[in-house]
Amino acid sequence: MIRFFLVFLLSVPAFASIKTPKNRYGFENGLDFRVLKKHRRYIFLTETKNRKEITGVNYNQLLVGSYYRLTKRFRMGGFIQAEQGLRWDEDWRRISTQWQWQNTNARWDFSTVLDATYNDKITNKLLWEMKTRVYYYHSRDALQLRLRPGLRYFVMRGGKPQWQIFTEFEGYLPVTYGNTSLYEYWLYIGTLYQLTENFALGPVVSFRERWFHAYHNFEKKTGESFKTHYQSTYMGLNVLYTF
Numbered sequence: 001m002i003r004f005f006l007v008f009l010l011s012v013p014a015f016a017s018i019k020t021p022k023n024r025y026g027f028e029n030g031l032d033f034r035v036l037k038k039h040r041r042y043i044f045l046t047e048t049k050n051r052k053e054i055t056g057v058n059y060n061q062l063l064v065g066s067y068y069r070l071t072k073r074f075r076m077g078g079f080i081q082a083e084q085g086l087r088w089d090e091d092w093r094r095i096s097t098q099w100q101w102q103n104t105n106a107r108w109d110f111s112t113v114l115d116a117t118y119n120d121k122i123t124n125k126l127l128w129e130m131k132t133r134v135y136y137y138h139s140r141d142a143l144q145l146r147l148r149p150g151l152r153y154f155v156m157r158g159g160k161p162q163w164q165i166f167t168e169f170e171g172y173l174p175v176t177y178g179n180t181s182l183y184e185y186w187l188y189i190g191t192l193y194q195l196t197e198n199f200a201l202g203p204v205v206s207f208r209e210r211w212f213h214a215y216h217n218f219e220k221k222t223g224e225s226f227k228t229h230y231q232s233t234y235m236g237l238n239v240l241y242t243f
Contacts, residue, residue, distance in 0.1 A: 019099045020226035021092055021212060026054035028208070028234040036242040043067040043075065054232045058105055059085040063113065077115040081135070084108050088140070089178075089215045111137045127152045134175075143175040150188075163193050172210075184210035190238060198243050206234040 030051030037044040049061040065079030086109045091102040112135075119129035131148040150168035154161040172184040190204030214225040 020224065021101065021228040023229045024054050025231045028053050028232045030234065030236040031239070032204070032236060033239045034241070036240070038242070041069045043069065045077070045079070051234070051236070053085070054230065055087065055101065057085040057087060059083070065113070067115070067117070073120050074118045077117070079113040079115065081111045081113050082108055083111070089213050090217070092212065092218065109137055109139065111135045125154050125156065127154070142177050145173045145175055147171050161194060163191065165191050179213055180211070184208070192238060192240060198241055200240045202238055204236050204238050208232045208234055
């Protein structure tokens, strides 16, 4: 009995040791819906994204704003964005007696988004594009940069695009926080088919890779550090309505 008690006491530190988030891999799915309204040099945009993530989080996003076309190929825009279910490094915390991810399903993060987009033709059917976006998250005083180069190939009918195939790469880089240059990236490939003059839809598949890092308070409290790797394949539907 005494021997059992001593073994139990010695094993307590192992059970009480700090748990860090584990690497995760899997599939995600969702729906992207965009509404565009063109008026002279303005392009008004409303965008929603809904995604079921491998973390079990239901991610929802709403972005509203407008582009202004400075030239035929170059436009700039300003947007307001709301995101529900966004996960940050600081969401790994001790809840009761256990370290775990805070539930962010009901939390909203608000940001202001500035966009600069340039595109040009490679051939009559092939277009390249470079999109640069700066996000400022108000409640966190966090500034981040996202770069998204891409290619689009158009199948024409009657002088108008009937079907397009696109591929894009998007990298997410923290500017005023974090300890590495790249936190997340996406690699997309998808299609859009013009069902009517105003309505287009198509599937999109993407490979997503992201990292979570130990934040200052975690290291201060525990004396430990971590870098957790998440990898997922996303399958979704893109819907576009223009008028």
